[in-house]
Structure formats: C-alpha cells, structure tokens
Amino acid sequence: MPSVPLRVALAAAAILVCAAAPHAQDASERPAWQGHGIKPQSPDSPFEEVVSGLYFRSKETQAMQADDFNNPGFLAVEQGQELWSKADGAAGKSCASCHNEAATSMKGVAAAYPKWNERLGKPVNLEQRINLCRSGALKAEPWAFGTPELTAMTTYLRNQSSGMPGAVTVDGPMTPWFERGKALYYQRNGQLDLACASCHQSNHGKYLRADFLSQGQSNGFPVYRLRDQRLVPLHERMEGCMQDVRATPYAPLSDEFVALETYVAWRGLGLPVETPAVRN
Amino acid sequence: MADVKPRIKLDKKEVAKGGVIEVKTLVSHTMESGQRKDKDGKTIPRKILNTFNCDLNGKTIFSANMEGAVSANPYFQFKIKPAESGTLTFTWIDDDGSKIQATEQIKVS
Helix, strand or coil: CCCHHHHHHHHHHHHHHHHHHHHCCCHHHCCCCCCCCECCCCCCCCCCCECCHHHHCCHHHHHHHHCCCCCCCHHHHHHHHHHHCCCECCCCECHHHHHCCHHHHCCCCHHHCCEEECCCCEEECHHHHHHHHHHCCCCCCCCCCCCHHHHHHHHHHHHCCECCECCCCCCHHHHHHHHHHHHHHHCCECCCCECHHHHHCCCCCCEECCEECCCCCCCCCCEEECCCCEEECHHHHHHHHHHHCCCCCCCCCCHHHHHHHHHHHHHCCCCEECCCEEEC | CCCCCCEEEECCCEECCCCCEEEEEECCCCCECCCCECCCCCECCCECEEEEEEEECCEEEEEEECCCCCCCCCEEEEEECCCCCEEEEEEEEECCCCEEEEEEEEEEC
C-alpha cells in the first residue's frame, strides 16, 4: 500500500490526465491554414498573408467543397442555371434574353462586386444588381433577400467567376463607402463589445470555444453551411456574427452591410472566388 | 416534387462483365426531421425522403432506409457490379408518397 500522501498524489495525477485529454489541442488537430494564402495586394492590408476561410476548416469539409459532385452548393448553381433562361415578368424576358450565355457574359463579373452604380449614385452588391435587372429589363418582382431564388442566382453568377481573383475597386466614388465599411469593421458592437476585427483580424487561427476563427473572408459566399444545410448569403452571415456579439444587426442589403461587404472584399482582394464554398 | 432533378454520376457507363461501377447520387430535399418547432412553438411535421432504391431493369440492387437524423440533400455513394446491360432507375420516396426518379443507361459487355 502506498503511503497516504503518495496515494493522494497518484489520484491527483490521474485527475490531471483525465482533465487534459478532452481539451488536448494537439497542433496537428488544428487546420494548417498558414502557407495556403496569397500575398496582400495592397500595402495597407492588415494581413501578412491573405487566407481563404477554406483552410480554416477540416480536411473533410475541404474535400467536400473540392468535389463538384459532392458539394451540395452545386444544387443551387443548377437551380440558378435554370432560372437564368426562364422567362419571368411582364416583359416576357429572361436573364439570357439580354446576357446570352452566362458562361461567357458573366465570367469574372461577380468577382468585382460590390460595384459603383452611376444611376443610383451608390454601390450595389450582386443581389441588388440582380434585382435591378428584374425590376428593370424583366419588369418582374424583385426577389426578397434570403429567398432560394435570389441566393441561387447569386451563387450561379458567382460560380461563373470561380477561381478568378476577387477584384473589387475602392477608388473614386467608392472611397467613402470603403471608409465607411472600414469604420464599421473596427466598430465595437453589442453586449460583448466586439468588432469584426476583434475576432477575424486579431485572433484568426485561434479557437473561440469550439470555433476555429478564420480571417472572415467573403470569397466563398454564398456558402453552403453544414450547420444550416443550405446556402447562406454574405449579409445573413454578417447578421449572424452581429447576433453572436449580442448586437442588433443591420438589415440585409442596407447601406451599412454593402459598405462592409465592399471593405471585406478589399481585405480579400486577389483571393480566388470559391462559390459555392462549404463551411461549417 | 416533380421539379427536383437529382444529380447522378457514374464513374463509367460501360464495364466488362464482373466490372464495378461507382455511383454517386445527390438530391435536393429539406429532410424536415419532425423534431423542430416553428415560431409559434408548433411542431413542424416530419417530411423526409424515407427510402432510396437503385434498380437495374426493375430488380432492386441497392436500397437504403433513411430516418429523421439524415441531413438535408442526402448524398449516396456506392459501388455496383451489374450483371447485365440496361436501365438503372434511382427512386427516392417522400413521406407524402411522392417520388423523385432518375434513370441512367449502362452497358455490360
């Protein structure tokens, strides 16, 4: 029989071992995100390396995204393709009536959004651009934000730029919107008093409880979220982040979110478009 | 559910006798589990695809029963060793009795 102090010590050691096991964060378990990114294209970029959210996810999720068949986001791409040539609205036209084949006419287009719209005097994102076409040329009802149709069309158009570098422009009339987006990015929000930058700039590559924080890049949106089992547009994701910090979110397609989208797109300038990406 | 177009991919459509074909299928479906509640606290009724069948010339060669825990947009990947040429019919049966169907031709030489 070991002496009493030794038994206590052994028991304590056993507890330590048990306690350590479930929390073991072996470096090999963490997704190896470093080295998968690109050099920032602007000297003002806050990152040393700009890395897609893909490399912050597990190997299994990465494999699911890489396989065009297994990737469930492609169900939306196919839905978008059908909608592209389906006549809708009083004008009896479809997207294809003006733009012909999306594979050629839309190649690289979505990678440059949000984009300045001269007529409105402000930038529009892809969803708003689609709805401008619907209410304009098609004389159809605009799709509400978050409807499967709008998200599918957005996904389809973004997919036409798949692999091409994000190319948003932030000069000229876009400058005040860029600055506004930047201010929003660093603005602390909600009861938890966190800014976008608190997680995605200062702490990416670390765990926030069970969540492995990414750089918050937008190159894969709309993304198929395994949690929701459907495609989630960027503004819904931003809403989710704001709810997580116990803030009142801005409305989807509001000026605030378009400004933020512009700024976030600039932070990921040059990252290849991955839509439809798969995330958890 | 007639507007649902399943995605089917065969790694090859022609095999020698005894050869193996890998089949991948993906179908769009919400797979409502029956466990969730709506805004008013009322249970959302279960509506899932409960059965998947793969037939070759009318004879079932692969089938699966799905339950409420299966994710939306169920994906199947399996291998078959077809004994004869013919038509592969893929059928998903919904809780409401409706069916989603797709076919593929294969050749065994």
